[in-house]
Amino acid sequence: xxxxxxxxxxxxxxxxxxxxxxxxxxxxxxxxxxxxxxxxxxxxxxxxxxxxxxxxxxxxxxxxxxxxxxxxxxxxxxxxxxxxxxxxxxxxxxxxxxxxxxxxxxxxxxxxxxxxxxxxxxxxxxxxxxxxxxxxxxxxxxxxxxxxxxxxxxxxxxxxxxxxxxxxxxxxxxxxxxxxxxxxxxxxxxxxxxxxxxxxxxxxxxxxxxxxxxxxxxxxxxxxxxxxxxxxxxxxxxxxxxxxxxxxxxxxxxxxxxxxxxxxxxxxxxxxxxxxxxxxxxxxxxxxxxxxxxxxxxxxxxxxxxxxxxxxxxxxxxxxxxxxxxxxxxxxxxxxxxxxxxxxxxxxxxxxxxxxxxxxxxxxxxxxxxxxxxxxxxxxxxxxxxxxxxxxxxxxxxxxxxxxxxxxxxxxxxxxxxxxxxxxxxxxxxxxxxxxxxxxxxxxxxxxxxxxxxxxxxxxxxxxxxxxxxxxxxxxxxxxxxxxxxxxxxxxxxxxxxxxxxxxxxxxxxxxxxxxxxxxxxxxxxxxxxxxxxxxxxxxxxxxxxxxxxxxxxxxxxxxxxxxxxxxxxxxxxxxxxxxxxxxxxxxxxxxxxxxxxxxxxxxxxxxxxxxxxxxxxxxxxxxxxxxxxxxxxxxxxxxxxxxxxxxxxxxxxxxxxxxxxxxxxxxxxxxxxxxxxxxxxxxxxxxxxxxxxxxxxxxxxxxxxxxxxxxxxxxxxxxxxxxxxxxxxxxxxxxxxxxxxxxxxxxxxxxxxxxxxxxxxxxxxxxxxxxxxxxxxxxxxxxxxxxxxxxxxxxxxxxxxxxxxxxxxxxxxxxxxxxxxxxxxxxxxxxxxxxxxxxxxxxxxxxxxxxxxxxxxxxxxxxxxxxxxxxxxxxxxxx
RNA sequence: GCGGACGUGGUGGAACCGGUAGACACACGGGACUUAAAAUCCCGAGGCUUAACCGCCGUGCGGGUUCGAGUCCCGCCGUCCGCACCA
Numbered sequence: 001x002x003x004x005x006x007x008x009x010x011x012x013x014x015x016x017x018x019x020x021x022x023x024x025x026x027x028x029x030x031x032x033x034x035x036x037x038x039x040x041x042x043x044x045x046x047x048x049x050x051x052x053x054x055x056x057x058x059x060x061x062x063x064x065x066x067x068x069x070x071x072x073x074x075x076x077x078x079x080x081x082x083x084x085x086x087x088x089x090x091x092x093x094x095x096x097x098x099x100x101x102x103x104x105x106x107x108x109x110x111x112x113x114x115x116x117x118x119x120x121x122x123x124x125x126x127x128x129x130x131x132x133x134x135x136x137x138x139x140x141x142x143x144x145x146x147x148x149x150x151x152x153x154x155x156x157x158x159x160x161x162x163x164x165x166x167x168x169x170x171x172x173x174x175x176x177x178x179x180x181x182x183x184x185x186x187x188x189x190x191x192x193x194x195x196x197x198x199x200x201x202x203x204x205x206x207x208x209x210x211x212x213x214x215x216x217x218x219x220x221x222x223x224x225x226x227x228x229x230x231x232x233x234x235x236x237x238x239x240x241x242x243x244x245x246x247x248x249x250x251x252x253x254x255x256x257x258x259x260x261x262x263x264x265x266x267x268x269x270x271x272x273x274x275x276x277x278x279x280x281x282x283x284x285x286x287x288x289x290x291x292x293x294x295x296x297x298x299x300x301x302x303x304x305x306x307x308x309x310x311x312x313x314x315x316x317x318x319x320x321x322x323x324x325x326x327x328x329x330x331x332x333x334x335x336x337x338x339x340x341x342x343x344x345x346x347x348x349x350x351x352x353x354x355x356x357x358x359x360x361x362x363x364x365x366x367x368x369x370x371x372x373x374x375x376x377x378x379x380x381x382x383x384x385x386x387x388x389x390x391x392x393x394x395x396x397x398x399x400x401x402x403x404x405x406x407x408x409x410x411x412x413x414x415x416x417x418x419x420x421x422x423x424x425x426x427x428x429x430x431x432x433x434x435x436x437x438x439x440x441x442x443x444x445x446x447x448x449x450x451x452x453x454x455x456x457x458x459x460x461x462x463x464x465x466x467x468x469x470x471x472x473x474x475x476x477x478x479x480x481x482x483x484x485x486x487x488x489x490x491x492x493x494x495x496x497x498x499x500x501x502x503x504x505x506x507x508x509x510x511x512x513x514x515x516x517x518x519x520x521x522x523x524x525x526x527x528x529x530x531x532x533x534x535x536x537x538x539x540x541x542x543x544x545x546x547x548x549x550x551x552x553x554x555x556x557x558x559x560x561x562x563x564x565x566x567x568x569x570x571x572x573x574x575x576x577x578x579x580x581x582x583x584x585x586x587x588x589x590x591x592x593x594x595x596x597x598x599x600x601x602x603x604x605x606x607x608x609x610x611x612x613x614x615x616x617x618x619x620x621x622x623x624x625x626x627x628x629x630x631x632x633x634x635x636x637x638x639x640x641x642x643x644x645x646x647x648x649x650x651x652x653x654x655x656x657x658x659x660x661x662x663x664x665x666x667x668x669x670x671x672x673x674x675x676x677x678x679x680x681x682x683x684x685x686x687x688x689x690x691x692x693x694x695x696x697x698x699x700x701x702x703x704x705x706x707x708x709x710x711x712x713x714x715x716x717x718x719x720x721x722x723x724x725x726x727x728x729x730x731x732x733x734x735x736x737x738x739x740x741x742x743x744x745x746x747x748x749x750x751x752x753x754x755x756x757x758x759x760x761x762x763x764x765x766x767x768x769x770x771x772x773x774x775x776x777x778x779x780x781x782x783x784x785x786x787x788x789x790x791x792x793x794x795x796x797x798x799x800x801x802x803x804x805x806x807x808x809x810x811x812x813x814x815x816x817x818x819x820x821x822x823x824x825x826x827x828x829x830x831x832x833x834x835x836x837x838x839x840x841x842x843x844x845x846x847x848x849x850x851x852x853x854x855x856x857x858x859x860x861x862x863x864x865x866x867x868x869x870x871x872x873x874x875x876x877x878x879x880x
Numbered sequence: 881g882c883g884g885a886c887g888u889g890g891u892g893g894a895a896c897c898g899g900u901a902g903a904c905a906c907a908c909g910g911g912a913c914u915u916a917a918a919a920u921c922c923c924g925a926g927g928c929u930u931a932a933c934c935g936c937c938g939u940g941c942g943g944g945u946u947c948g949a950g951u952c953c954c955g956c957c958g959u960c961c962g963c964a965c966c967a
Contacts, residue, residue, distance in 0.1 A: 005919095223884065224962055232966070257967060270967090310965080336965045346967045354881080355965055434966055553962080669892050669905065677892070681906055688919095689905090695920090735896095747894070747904035754904090757921095824900035829948045831900055858934095869947050875899045879947050 006694035008658025012788040016121060022802060037075035041540045042068040043520055045548030045556070046083045049109040049131075050090060053116040055590040055640055055678060056549070058650050059666040062785075063587055063742065064547045065122045066667065069784035070737045072123070073808040079540050081523040082117065082124040084110050086133035087512045089167055089183060092446045095478040102446040102478075106133055116650065120659045121787050123804070130526045132515035137522065138448040139469030140531035141514065146451060146462045147570040153199045154440075156460060160340075161439055163191040168481050169442045170195060172511065175555065182555075195441040196450055196508065200562045204229055204433040206578075207561055216583035218673070221553045228554050230434025234258035235413050235427050236343065239269065239319040242328050246317045247280040252421065253319055253331065256342030256432060260416070261408035264397035265349040265370035267360055269319045270312060270334035272344040278333045281315045288313055288333065295335045310359045311335045319347075322416060322426050323398075334359065342432055350387065357387040370397050371405060438559065440511040445476050445484040447509030455496035455503035464497050470505070483507055516556055517563035520546075520580055532567070537574040542582040550586040557584070585740055588675040590666075592646040594635035595623055606645040607632055609680075637677055648678055657687045660786035664689065667742040667785055689750070690789055693782065696753060697775055697793040699760055704772035707798045716764025725755045726774045727815035733781045734808065742785075749781060772797070777809050825850045826877040827859035835876065843870040850876040 044064040047057055068080040084106075091102035098105070110131060117124065130137055148154040162171040166186035170193065175182045200207075208229045211222045237260065239253045253269060271278050273295035282289040291313040312332040321327035329347070336355055337346055350360035351369040360367050369383050371392040378395060394400040400408045416427025441450070449470040451463035463470055473491040476484040485491060485507040496503040518531070524540040525533035548556075564580040595607040613626045623632040640647045653662045665686040670676035715723065729752040736745035756774050759767070775797055783790035783803045794803035818839055823846065825833045833855040837846060847868045850856055856878055865880040 220884065220962085227883070227963060230963090230966065234967080255967080259967080336967095338966070341966045343967095348967085353967070355967080432966075434963095550961085671893080674886095674893095679892090679906080682892085685906065691919090743892090744894070744904090750904050822900080826900085826948070829946090834900065867947065869899095871899055871948095875948080877899080877947050 006691055006789065006792065008660060008690060008788070009655055011792050012119075012121060012654075012658050012660065015788045015791045016118065018791070018802070019121075019123075019804070022805075037077055039079065039540060040068075040071045040076035040545075041079045041524075041543045042071065042545050043081070043523070043543045043547070045546070045552065046085050046516070046519060047113065048085045048088060048090070049106055049113055051109040051112060053113055053120075053650050055648055055650060055666075057117075058120065058662055059590055059672075059676065060547060060549070060587055061117065061120065061122055062663045062666045063585070063672055063740065064545070065124075065663075066737060066742060066784040067545055067547075067740065069123055069787065069804065070734075070808070073780075073784065073804075073806065075807060079523070080124055081128040081526075082122075082126065083128075083130040083519060083523065083526075084113075084132065085512065085516050085519075086110065086131040087138075087447045087509075087515055089169075089444065089446070091133075092444060092478060092484075095446075099478075101474070101476075103133065103474075106131075106446075119654055120650070120663065123787070128523055128526045130519065130522060132448075132512070132519065133446070135469045135471050137519075137526075138515070140522070141448050141510070141518070142451040142463070142468050142470060143465065144518065144531050144567050144570075144572065145510070145514075146465070147572070148198065148566055149462055151566075151570040153202065153566045153570060154196060155199065156194060156196055158192060158194045159197075159439070160190050161193050161195055163189045163193075165189060168483075169444055170439060172439050172513075193441075195439045196452075196506075196510075197437040197439050198514075198562070198566065200438045200559075201433060201435055203562050203565050204231070204435045205431070206565065207435075207558065210561075210579060214579060214581075214584070217581075218584065218586055221550070221557065221584060221586060224553045225558055228435065228558065232258050232432050232434075234342075234430055234432060235260045235416065236430045237322055237347070237416060237427050238421050238424070239322060239347070240421055241331075242318040242320055247277070247284070250277055250280055250317075253277060253345055254343045255345045255347050256430065257347060258432075259349065259352060259409070260412040260427070261394065261397075261400065261405050262349040262352045262370050263321075263323060263347070263412055264400065265351050265368045266321065266329060266347045267350050267356070267366045267368065268329050268348050268363075269331040270337045270346050270348055270359070271331065272337040272339035273333050273335065274339045275333075275337075275344045277317070277331070277345070278315070281317060281333075285315070288315060292333060295333070310355060310362065312359060312363060314363075322419065322421075323412070330365075332359075332363075340436070341434075351383045352387055352389050354387045354389070357383070357385070361385075368396050370395060370400075438511075438562070440514055441508035442511055443483040443486070443507075444509050445472065445478070447512060448515060449485070450506045450508050450510060452506035453494055453497060453503050454506060455499060455501060457501060458496055458498045458503075460506075461497050461503070467497070485509070513556060513559045514563070517560045518567065520560070521564070521574065532572050532574065534572075534574065541574050541577055542580050545583050545585065546581040547585045547587060549589070553586065557581070585672070587672050588670065589639045590678055591637045591675050592640050592648065592678045593637050594644050594646045595632050596635050597630075597632055604635075606643075608645045609648065639675075640678070653683060657683060658690070658788070660789045661686045661690055664746070664786055668746045669743055671743055672740055689753075690786070692757075693753065693778070693789065693793065696757055696760070697779065697796055700756070700771050700775040701796050701798065703760060703768060704775055704797070705768040707772075709769060709772070712766040712769050715766035715770065718759060718762045718764045719766040719770040722755060722759045722767075722770050722774055723812075724815050724818065725752060726770075726777050727811045730777055730781065730809060731811040731816055734811070737784065745781075746785070749778070752778060779803055780806060780809050821873045823871075823873065824875045825853060825856060826875060827856055828879060829877060830859070832856055832859045839873065843872065846870050846872075846876055850878060 042064050044060050068078050072078045086106050091106045094105045095102045145154060162176050164171050164181035164184050164186055166184040167181060171181055171188060176188050179188055180186060181188055208226060208231055211226055214222060234257050237255050237257060241251055241253055273292040278292055282292050312334040315331050315333060317331040318328040319331055348356035350357040350367040352371060367383055369381060371388060372378055372381055372395045373388055373390055373392045391405040394403045394408045400411060413427060413429060417425050419426040449472060451468060451470045453461045453463055455461055473488055476488055478484055492505040492507055494503060494505055520543050521532045521537050521541060525536035560580055565578055595612045596604040599605050611626050612623050612632055615622045615624060623634050624630060625632060650662060665683050668686060729748050732748050733745045779790050779793045780803060787804055790803045820836055821839045822834050822836045824831050825835050833853050835849055837849055847870055860880045863880040865878050867879040869877040
């Protein structure tokens, strides 16, 4: 009887309905009851509800689902929730374009995407679903904000901010990429605005130190965060200003340096154009005034800053060298000195810093080498156009001469700590961080309102807790650019909660990264009346496996690490936990070839993959249009994106091949952390494998021993071999899923299927029993990856239970070790032969057998072996 | 410029702690089944040499350590990513 093809799309709907009925996609109430085992919290980064799932989501959520289902089968009590990162710009843009409300658009998208996720068969706990745009969620976020405010971890200040002129909003430093807004791509400008900030710098040291404890995070992400936090160890040094050269009231200049060892190489001082000393000096100097203005204008865009030539202006002020009262240096205003790092002032050592050197050459200032690189000759060493900023031996540095760089640092630091200027130490050790406080104000409607009321008398007053949530008004207008909350006729008019006088609401909303900084904690009990249910969070946190894109290496992950600490320290601690994500995995992107033609202006016009037909293969492979047969160029393989039209819609794939096929393909071939290339051949191969498994199991079901039959007492060699292959694969597949090496697990399942298919045509003692054993183990191993197919196969094998409810099978340790082993035989390190021998053979026996081989004798060519190395069960190397 | 990762057949990739390089899959070639095709099944395949065996070469390039190196060390080359006036 010919086997019917497995109709994946149809059967998948069936099994999804069965699961729904069985309520199997539940992790149970708050502390979980489904499994008695230890808890395991599996989380994938929740999606922005853009309207449709893309292949990147499919890959991300498939990995999480395989891991979650596997852990469940291993007896863990698993939490695997899903929600929506639902605030943000696109909803507002959609509102403008379609004349709908952002909420309407967002919730319609959520419905559509939820249906898509369900059609992929993910074992998600939908009872815990949350959307950050719901007042049920953001009311708690407002409470968290108020608690941070009370602790001084949220505050308001006027600051230069990154202004995105397209999105018309403020961006955090982390959200500016190559001088452009991370979402809009517009050139970012600098503007002075009063904004709300979170004091992430308060945790700079801790966030950096704790990276060392995150041993289940990728090294790469930890390094990126460490660089971002940017700790430097240095010295604050106070330089006195020479009498008569400095403006009234300016007696000293404080600089920050990480290289006090180079102090004798100092050649000038430089301050930022908005440094108080620069401003004071400019008052009486119109030319300097003009120069400062120029610097400020230049600084309007980050891109300009990066390309600007180094320029300076001599203020005429002179600073006294802290180690030599007779030595004075000129003070410049320089465009490359930043006011918001260190003290906004530096001393410059041109021989040891490229910027200082460029500046010194331009203005003809002295360049004195003070550090001799290791191996360089003292007499001939000189600095020409390249500064030397490495370590070495001190020269031209008086009492430091001969010391190494580190010793010189210490010597200068301790001298200056003891030295006094106006009764206070000249030098003070200081650790500086690159990290800045997180500006969270956004001039947008579709975000969490900041619960503050501004009163002319009382200032910025927190909204009383009883008045939370501060809800967004439904009737906002989106017809103009700018903030709809700002121009709403009534919403912002409220009375001051303290004095009762008319006041106005804060119209800024929070950066959406705040929303995603604590959602993982909310998932542990999303219906709690407080932001975080302490018991539920204590049970479930930390997240045991977090999975998402590398693009969040800094932004989301650093903010979450900070926010979790900040809320812990302001009344919402979860045990003593400081880190929310115990293990992190960053998956690669889904890529696809691109196809294009050039238009009349030489611009590329992109083609969807299904508009392209191919002719030939290998080097002769050509693309043509599907209708006209006109030539098309084949472009790079890049991340799927709408703009390049190289996207494949998951819905189309599910409808054609089924969800299991899409899932299987996303797990195959490429290591999960690397990019995977979507190809038609690849998805077709996955589809073939599904049919193959179905045929194999169908065939096996006919040949297998009945369910529950006792194991036979003897096994034929064929049966024995199949059992060994099966149990080895079981052992390996488990390990590889555990280690998220899905591509390797997939290969092992292919391999076992090949062996199984060969064994099905054989007969022998115990084979029928072994066929059942292997068939069941294959199905159970496939279950986390292709859950629908696995259920179908499980039923075909005679069960009316669900395979997704079965415990993970146990590999028989006795079948993992072989009686005989094949070892390679080398002569002088070159492989000459192989030897099959009892695993229990002694080294002497192996050696004798190896020397006995013709091939070994031939290779030795009459020489006596000098030495024989035997590595048990692996290799024999004859040296002769 | 600084920091990091990576480099294996025609392709994606595998190889535990230094121990048979190329598992598995794609593409390709040959065969079976078929009137034919699709589907399926079987076989082949790193390169050079050879009728075949044998042999030689082979994990970006050059050196080194080792009985033995894709794996460790040093120096190059290339690709990708992150950061970038941070004093």
